[in-house]
Amino acid sequence: MFLFALSLFFGSWLSSGVSLEFRYHNSAEVESYLREVNNTYEFTHLHSIGKSIEGRDLWVLILGKNPTTHQIGIPEFKYVGNMHGNEVVGRVLLLQLIDYLTRGYLEDQLVTRLLNSTRVHILVSMNPDGFESSSRDCMYSQGRFNKNGIDLNRNFPDAFSKESVPREVEVRAIMDWLTTESFVLSANLHGGALVASYPYDNSNKGSELQGGSSITPDNDVFIHLAKTYSYTHTTMHKENQCYDSKDFTDGITNGFKWYPLPGGMQDYNYVWGQCLELTLELSCCKFPSESELPGFWDANRGALLAYMQQVHLGVKGQVLDADGNPVLNALVEVEGRRNLCPFRTDINGEYYRLLLPGNYTFKVTIPGHEVLTETLAVPYGPGSFSALSHNFLLQRAEATTPSPSTTQPPQSCTASLIRAYLGDHSPSLASRGLTSLLLLQALFSTILL
Template sequence: MTERSRGGRVGTECARALRRLVSFGGRQIQSRVKVKKERADAMLLSTLFWFSLAVPLGQTLEFQYHNTAQMEQYLHEISKNYSSITHLHSIGQSVEGRELWVLILGQRPKEHRVGIPEFKYVGNMHGNEVVGRVLLLQLIDYLTRNYMSDPFVTKLMNSMRIHILPSMNPDGFESSGRDCMYSQGRFNKNGVDLNRNFPDAFMSNAEQVREKEVEAVMKWLKTELFILSANLHGGAVVASYPYDNSNGGHELQGDSSITPDNDVFVHLAQTYSTNHASMQKGNKCYDSKDFADGITNGYRWYPLEGGMQDYNYVWAQCLEITLELSCCKFPPEHELPDLWEANKPALLAYMQQVHLGVKGQVFNSNGAPVQNASVEVEGRKNLCPFKTDHNGEYYRLLLPGNYTITVTYPGYKLLTETVSVPYDLDKFTALTHNFQLEKSASTTILEATEPTCPSPEARHRENYGAALLPSAITALSALTLHTLLL
């Protein structure tokens, strides 16, 4: 073989070896690049996962009517993503077995803390009145997103526990048609109006069957000492306050049924109305009368037996009003953003009112908290006296002024003190005033005169009013159809 041919062969073999080396090296480089890319992708996915626990990937809640499954999914996602400031639980089930989900928001959402008031919003009690359901989901979105970045929201959530029940009647919602005023879906699965199914303070309730949704709310009210509440409806634009009913007793003043805390209720209703974009201008819905300042006494508007706001006030010592938020009960989805903007300031301002008045604890002579001590404000004799909880806590929503408060408990001396209540909501706390009881040498008189709360069935027979007046019966008959539509 010649040198030329030998050299050519060697050169060819070298070239092949070089190509193999380059090929092998290329595969190694590609392999390394692939590994690095996979590692980068894994790191990115991990980052996005942990980021999603804090922020739902930058997506705001859509303005649409979420069905029950979508609503549940959203609430569970919020509960997971904001686990440190939210707690999701069910208070019961609807007739068709849907869960009644409540989301609690606050600095410590899973537990009550002494001095931190409990607040609640309830929506969609009438299944076809859907604006409140939408607004409460938007409120949840707003509060969670703005916590620790918006000072007002942060103070709200750090100073109270906020309980939100977006839908009290999911069965009714699922059966609703998207009609502006048609009543399909208003009732629960059993065809019952839930806002006529609570025990009534002025009528006999002995034979009435409680619906599952109503029973769930009644049990819920026994688990927390709620201070302030609102339930959200539709079909008008007005803030309505108790009483909704009367049996012609001394609570009936003119054409209104007045509670002992009427001044506070008027203030609460006006707070919502004046912070709303247009409510304070009066109702301009085509089928309803105008309301001065956008508020009304419930009974004056139309008598209502078995309503939830009266039950909250009489038996749960929680001041609740009813918010009618839209002329159309099921408005088109394109109107939802404007409805949110119109109501957002009012929803937030109303929540802050939980810090009105005075709060504190009642202690016995040994310094231990006293449960079920009666705490009554002079001139405000409630049908059921306000009492302390298992922590000895009491809360009384009061406007600024001087008040004489009397505390009674069997075996202890009657204690009366005067407090001066300021108006300083910017502090996000009510005035704190504690009471210390002294042992009584004789308990006979005190025990005999201790205020008690009559049962719902017996309340109508109490000496708070006479039998239903003929004029009231006439009014009830004349307004029966109107009542069924609101």
């Protein structure tokens, strides 16, 4: 009888009982809640991607029809919260999102279609040590940094900076996580402003710097993603939201245009992880009163769901060799989009390219095979919860020895890859020799850390 009563008590956290309470839950409470969710719903999977300096687990809850393993054709999506420990609204929203998704699966059509077509990863807190040390001040609370006093959003490798710094354990956990999952779309949740910020956050004043913004090859997609969030949010798209912040047209900004930020996580995701990521600033006050939390959820709920749905933009599929086998590490390039690190297929031979509707020419390259060029008409995928599916079938080259143009460096984007392949590929590298040298130094430093 006691155990039954205890289960009912914990059940009050879950969708089968009272909705998750709107308050700030400490790390132990968050872990207890996530474990209970994982034990209750078979479409969830809980695992730790590492530990903080003080030994707290970085818990990730995965939700989807097949939560434990990747399925071919099902894109991987992630939300990361509480990177700055004193910016707490995102942490609360991600707990509420978990509650909403678990209650809605097989009951709500949108939630069901999302989780049947997407594998969703949620890291509620990237900086639990910072959260535990935070004081409840609106703007100037301690707790922003990790236990070592490091800003985690300045600690990632940076393609535009030659500075080499030790990686914090929380940052290393994220970097390792990106090697285990082929993430397609992501957002990290912050506070202190109300805006959707998109890459690049940094620049070395090469040709990526245009009109005060640092522009990626996928700038059109990033602007679409940012506007998807800001216009689905109840107020973000309106100007003058925070008294001490600048006005953001449409509620969006290029990260560098707002302020230069070296070592940021969203640039790292995009350049090295092939994952398009936004930084979402969700509250003028970093640590608002608990009484305001329901209002934040109401303002962001639709935007969080709409943004997740955008993982189905563009094209997805596999690259298959002449024998019909999936090919690891094949280059899948879109004409006119010269990425610093070329997009490549994963261990399943899969590729995902987020693209707006239109016609695009693809070039697919693997050693020993003819270079394949195809033009595809890309529809709007989010409406049907699926990007255009297209497999690239390659033909074996007549020559027995691959030519230099089809010889590829290793999959990781390193200095040697830049020398061998990217010397004339990056917009920022094309402008000046010094730019090339700085980028080579930055990339080489990642090999050693």
